[in-house]
Amino acid sequence: MNVKAICFGAAVVLSASAGMAPAAALDEPDIMGPFFTDASMKTLKPLDEFKVVFTALPAEKQEAMKNACKRQVQQPYTAFCANVNTLGGHN
Numbered sequence: 001m002n003v004k005a006i007c008f009g010a011a012v013v014l015s016a017s018a019g020m021a022p023a024a025a026l027d028e029p030d031i032m033g034p035f036f037t038d039a040s041m042k043t044l045k046p047l048d049e050f051k052v053v054f055t056a057l058p059a060e061k062q063e064a065m066k067n068a069c070k071r072q073v074q075q076p077y078t079a080f081c082a083n084v085n086t087l088g089g090h091n
Helices: 002-024 029-035 047-056 059-071 078-088
Strands: none
Touching: 029 047, 029 078, 047 059, 047 078, 059 078
């Protein structure tokens, strides 16, 4: 019985942390900043400039953003993820 409870608890913790990890890629100001025209990160660069910044990222960072944006459908990432999904071939 206790083993079952421990395994269930571990599964819950792991699934919760896995759900948070992708959004973390979108919460790094050093990575996200170059995609915006302003320091407050409210206005995205035009898609052609956005593409230049995105393609300059290492492949693993691009993949992390694509994976995060697959699950991210709410503000403040909606417009950003729309661009990432367009560049990543998800739309």
